[in-house]
Amino acid sequence: MGQQLTRQDESAVDHASSSHVGLSQIALLMFVVVLSRAFFQEIGTLAYIYLPHAWVDAPQGEIPPHGGLWFQSVVGFWAHWDGYWYLSIAQYGYQGRPTATAFFPLYPWLLHLFGATVWAGIALSLFFFAISTLVLFLWAQKEWDSHVAWMAVVVYAFFPTAYYLSAVYTESLYMTWVFLTLYLVQARHYRLAFVTTVLATLTSIYGLLLAALLFVRIWQREKDFWRAAVYSLGPILGLSIYMGFLTWRFHDPLIFQSVQSNWGRHFAWPWVTLDQAVHDAWLHHQALWNFPQLFATGPAHGFDINFYDAVFMFFSLVIIVIYGRYLPLYLWAYLVPALCVTLFFPSDKQPLMSFPRLIFEDFPILLATAIGLTRQPFWRRGYWLGSLYLGALLTALFATAHWVA
Numbered sequence: 001m002g003q004q005l006t007r008q009d010e011s012a013v014d015h016a017s018s019s020h021v022g023l024s025q026i027a028l029l030m031f032v033v034v035l036s037r038a039f040f041q042e043i044g045t046l047a048y049i050y051l052p053h054a055w056v057d058a059p060q061g062e063i064p065p066h067g068g069l070w071f072q073s074v075v076g077f078w079a080h081w082d083g084y085w086y087l088s089i090a091q092y093g094y095q096g097r098p099t100a101t102a103f104f105p106l107y108p109w110l111l112h113l114f115g116a117t118v119w120a121g122i123a124l125s126l127f128f129f130a131i132s133t134l135v136l137f138l139w140a141q142k143e144w145d146s147h148v149a150w151m152a153v154v155v156y157a158f159f160p161t162a163y164y165l166s167a168v169y170t171e172s173l174y175m176t177w178v179f180l181t182l183y184l185v186q187a188r189h190y191r192l193a194f195v196t197t198v199l200a201t202l203t204s205i206y207g208l209l210l211a212a213l214l215f216v217r218i219w220q221r222e223k224d225f226w227r228a229a230v231y232s233l234g235p236i237l238g239l240s241i242y243m244g245f246l247t248w249r250f251h252d253p254l255i256f257q258s259v260q261s262n263w264g265r266h267f268a269w270p271w272v273t274l275d276q277a278v279h280d281a282w283l284h285h286q287a288l289w290n291f292p293q294l295f296a297t298g299p300a301h302g303f304d305i306n307f308y309d310a311v312f313m314f315f316s317l318v319i320i321v322i323y324g325r326y327l328p329l330y331l332w333a334y335l336v337p338a339l340c341v342t343l344f345f346p347s348d349k350q351p352l353m354s355f356p357r358l359i360f361e362d363f364p365i366l367l368a369t370a371i372g373l374t375r376q377p378f379w380r381r382g383y384w385l386g387s388l389y390l391g392a393l394l395t396a397l398f399a400t401a402h403w404v405a
Helices: 007-019 023-050 069-074 082-092 098-102 106-113 118-143 146-158 171-186 190-203 205-222 225-231 234-250 255-263 270-283 305-326 329-344 364-375 377-399
Strands: none
Touching: 023 069, 023 118, 023 146, 023 377, 082 098, 082 106, 082 118, 098 234, 098 255, 106 118, 106 171, 106 190, 118 146, 118 171, 146 364, 146 377, 171 190, 171 205, 190 205, 190 225, 190 234, 205 225, 205 234, 205 329, 234 255, 270 305, 270 329, 305 329, 305 364, 329 364, 364 377
């Protein structure tokens, strides 16, 4: 081990690193943003026009928005599934609809502020995706090096389910708060990090897990237990704000948890969840090649998706086992409980429901993937071929309302 850096030394290194982030790098980062969004947009538009559609359930009749073929094939499909709920909350609020409380308030509030339209939702997601990409690069460059940082950006932008970063979903907004938190803590701006964790928790329940990340990271750097404990209370404050609102509106601060049963979620031990996931994946392994079944008309039941849910979980566990040792402890403090949320609370029809999307919430998996691709480039071709294929397939399924994640 080398000599420990002093705080002044670290500041000098930080300044030197930041000076290398010039206009050319920002331009290249924005090129990755635009290219990745163009990829998913083109696949989604072509799929909507040429492939059979499933039936979409919308919350209580007033959503989805209507429009012609041009509107639906370019814009409308980005609001499928949870997007309808966010639009509905933005337009009509939570009152009288307990099920809507499962969707945390910051994203629909921003939607409401900017007009509560699909256009507003897409614009917000694209804006925050661009911001999150830039901050991810700045943080990862200092945490590792520029090679890992660039790979992390590309993995993030082109991950098979990265189309959610363009959709009327919370992923772009949440990842912005997460990467800003990491960047601010790295720069020792703990008060600002406190604020970003409040906002993260008002965006997603996963924000609550940032408390462990902050505590471990600040305690490692400052060796001050109470300082780490105080600054890690931001997620608790964020959840308390939402619970206070729910108490006022529904007289039940935990209603957002109880309504999870509407999606069939229940408690189970992780090995039971994984056993059921493998069983269901095998029952529906024909989803690998049976495209007429995958793109069948009628209601989207989601059973075939169990195969792909298991593929993403298997990939994630392998990546963690092989490359997890390169992740710092504070990322493990977040990753382990994040995975536990999926494994301890499966759904009846899809044991690993939403996991391919929630890999963004389990973002250290993406970082471990980037580290692996950087350190051992021999499997890059296989990864990118598989990633782009799955990205195209799942985007097409999402655009035609077959993919539920």
